[in-house]
Amino acid sequence: MVSQSIIAIVPAAGGGQRMNMSLPKQYIKIGQATILEHTLHKLLSLPLISRIIVVISPDDHFFTTLAIASNPRISFTHGGSTRAQSVLAGLTLVNDDSWALVHDAARPCVTHADIKKLVDAVIQANCGGILATKVTDTIKQSSHQSNIDFPTIIKTCDREYLWAAATPQMFKAKLLKESMLKAKEDGVSLTDEASAIEYCHGQPLLVECQRDNIKVTRPEDLPLATLYLQEQGYITK
Numbered sequence: 001m002v003s004q005s006i007i008a009i010v011p012a013a014g015g016g017q018r019m020n021m022s023l024p025k026q027y028i029k030i031g032q033a034t035i036l037e038h039t040l041h042k043l044l045s046l047p048l049i050s051r052i053i054v055v056i057s058p059d060d061h062f063f064t065t066l067a068i069a070s071n072p073r074i075s076f077t078h079g080g081s082t083r084a085q086s087v088l089a090g091l092t093l094v095n096d097d098s099w100a101l102v103h104d105a106a107r108p109c110v111t112h113a114d115i116k117k118l119v120d121a122v123i124q125a126n127c128g129g130i131l132a133t134k135v136t137d138t139i140k141q142s143s144h145q146s147n148i149d150f151p152t153i154i155k156t157c158d159r160e161y162l163w164a165a166a167t168p169q170m171f172k173a174k175l176l177k178e179s180m181l182k183a184k185e186d187g188v189s190l191t192d193e194a195s196a197i198e199y200c201h202g203q204p205l206l207v208e209c210q211r212d213n214i215k216v217t218r219p220e221d222l223p224l225a226t227l228y229l230q231e232q233g234y235i236t237k
């Protein structure tokens with residue numbers, strides 16, 4: 001049984017540019033609830049997560065209108081212009097000795113079982129780690145950045161060692177804070193927490209999760225997230 005304190009940080013301050021919708025994607029409704037509410041319900045279902053800090057944009061006047069905002073285990077703070085800045089803002093509210101479990105607001109389909117699997121693995125190994133999926137496609141490296149119409153292939157990567165990072169990502173708060181601040185000081189941009197630990201020569205655990213833990217990023221992800229939440233029984237078909 002886990003006895004250490006685990007505080008969840010939910011970065012939810014993004015603008016959702018790639019969704020190309022009028023409101024940030026965390027406030028799009030799937031069934032009766034917003035994406036953010038689905039995500040928070042998943043985290044609330046684990047009693048071992050004692051507190052959840054939701055990091056919202058300073059322009060966000062919507063979060064506090066949601067009933068879930070007054071849940072006693074939930075509080076909020078304001079984030080910054082990058083995901084890393086938002087996570088750091090949340091981390092400043094977490095005791096150094098606690099575990100920080102960072103989970104994207106935009107990943108509402110994560111399962112209770114996969115969060116528990118990560119927590120158990122991390123606590124047992126006493127080493128930070130992340131949920132991830134093994135890469136199953138054949139991966140090509142392009143000659144140019146992928147923002148041109150038809151870049152050409154320069155090589156096929158060996159996928160045996162490749163994983164796609166997901167969230168939650170769980171680390172001791174002090175280590176994560178120090179590693180993220182070091183990366184920031186050195187001008188290294190981070191798209192996840194593990195990158196900060198890697199930058200400081202740590203080796204986080206990879207814990208395999210189900211492939212339904214998608215990040216809602218583009219419009220075509222929405223029907224997929226809806227289907228997964230239906231299959232999981234969170235919304236009616």
Ligand SMILES: Nc1ccn([C@@H]2O[C@H](COP(=O)(O)OP(=O)(O)OP(=O)(O)O)[C@@H](O)[C@H]2O)c(=O)n1
Pocket residue numbers: 010011012013014015016017018019025026055079080081082083084086087104105106107215216217
């Ligand atoms: N300044 C930011 C940027 C992102 N996020 C959060 O980080 C998670 C993953 O980021 P991403 O999918 O890139 O979200 P957006 O930044 O909203 O999307 P986009 O990049 O398409 O604008 C999301 O829950 C998002 O709200 C955040 O808290 N603060």
Ligand SMILES: C[C@](O)(CO)[C@H](O)COP(=O)(O)O
Pocket residue numbers: 083104164165166167191192193215
């Ligand atoms: C943290 C993350 O969800 C892991 O896949 C991802 O890196 C966030 O990246 P984005 O650049 O904000 O989409």
